Amino acid sequence: MNRIARETVSPRPRVPSREGLADTPFEPRLRALSTAEDWMDWSGCLSPRALGAVETEYFAIRNQATLFDVSPMHKYRVTGPDAERVVNRLVTRDVARLAPGRVAYVLWCDEDGMVIDDGTLFRLGPQDFRLCCQERQFAWLHDIAWGFDVAIADETGDVAGLALQGPTSHAVLEAAGLALPDLRPFGIAEPEPGLVISRTGFSGDLGYELWLRPEGALALWDRLWVAGADLGLRAIGFAALDIARIEAGFIMAGAEFQPIHRALRPSRGRTPFELGLGHLVDPGKPHFNGRRALLREAARTPRRQLVMLDIEGTKDASGALVYHRGRREAGHATSAVWAPTAKRNIAFAELDARAARSAGLRAEIYTLKEGRWERTMASATVIDRGVFRPPRARATPPGRF
Known part of the structure; x- marks a missing residue:
């Protein structure tokens, strides 16, 4: 008999910062580097909009290497015998084509074909996935997984994330003893126990994202900071990255589309075809949420x-x-x-x-x-x-x- 293991992993207790938002594991290093004192709310966490001059931080992305704290992203783990079936039911792409050790950009929709959110899907093993996204999806994942043999865990507070982006980013990894010359774009590697590195990012440039337990966050930061001293390594805030992602042609929830679960009016929702992402909809794969509506949408010109x-x-x-x-x-x-x-x-x-x-x-x-x-x-x-x-x-x- 199919079952669903409703495993709720509570995020680690977060200590509110003096701004009233939760601190991330990298906050002490970011606070020490901040001269602008320009902070923002990212999913209830304190995140820098800018640490110094936005222009300087942007050009560091394009000419040097940069560190950006992505810990506030929501992170969900889906494991168990039916994990692939559940994830394939969630997203519009065919997850069966995603090999272990690879990452894919995905989006998922409600029953009317309106986009709920987009994000990156990490296939860590044959039946082991991690979904990283902007919006809270824990309840929705459980709705999708009802009746399947899977365990779903909220890893948001248990996984720290750091984006290392820019043309000298691999040189920084190499200097830190973490060289990954054979790692292809959207690949995953574990150069050391407890440290996962993916060749992914939101800058459109050469870059990596590093994932680890929060207790190792500051040691990792310091290791990269020393390694990047002669390679132009700089910490950045969101404003600089926002310029880079527009330049690279990457859309963002809350800007290019309103996640339908957050919209007050159904007319504010958008389909993948309206967002120019129809190529991410695979009508030939097994049933997924919103499939019927999206098949109808594919047959007509978007509004x-x-x-x-x-x-x-x-x-x-x-x-x-x-x-x-x-x-x-x-x-x-x-x-x-x-x-x-x-x-x-x-x-x-x-x-x-x-x-x-x-x-x-x-x-x-x-x-x-x-x-x-x-x-x-x-x-x-x-x-x-x-x-x-x-x-x-x-x-x-x-x-x-």
Whole structure:
């Protein structure tokens, strides 16, 4: 008889910081490096928006190596005889094709085909998975797993995470005695007991993520910090990483889409096809949540489309309304930035699907200059996502610089 082992692993007790948010295992090192004192709430944890100058931190991602604390991410472990079946029922991709020791970008939907969240799925063994995501999913995972022989554990407080990103990131690992020259993108390795390293990240550059128990977090930080002293290693906050991820063409929950479980209005939900992620939906695999709705959606033209725009000029188009042929409102920018490395003014934008396939788009940009708002109608063109795709991000073995 099938059963479900409802194993609830309570996160480690979190000591509130002086800001009233929980400290992560790396907080002492981040606090000591902070000159900006610019902190933010990330899933109830204290996280730096910036430790110093955002521009300096961004250019460190693209020219050196950086450390970013990803411990606040929600992390769930799914194990047991039916683990693959449960995870395959959850996500829209076919997990059976994901080999042990590999990572995949995944998303999952409700019964109406609306995206609940996206994240990375680590296959640690034949029936052993870890799901990392932005939104709390513990209750939803149990709903999906009802009747299956699996154990589900919330590992959020029991696994510390550190993103090491940038062109010298592997050189830092090498100097720290953790060289992984044969690790391919989206691969997983365990160079030492208790330390898992994946070649993943949110920067679009060469990079790694390191996962370990919280009690070893500060020792790992110090080890990398010493190893990276001559390689430009710098700690960064979210603001710099946000620039990098837009430049790389990576979407983010809460910006490019509203997770449907958090939305107050069903109309705020978005399907994978509307987000331009229809290639992540595998209709040929066994049943998964939202399959019927997504099959119907695949057979028709989406109502709206998430695209990337190349916008005239250098003025940041954050929050801009987008018009078709200068008259009809066609959508709005969800995230925007002047891409410093690519030297292009870009934005993610949610547009009416017909407008997304047409020319004649203009972005209405307002800029505050000396107490006065100036309005610009800048021409915009739909382009492929991601204006920064360096070969070094995929090179195996990676270059030293």
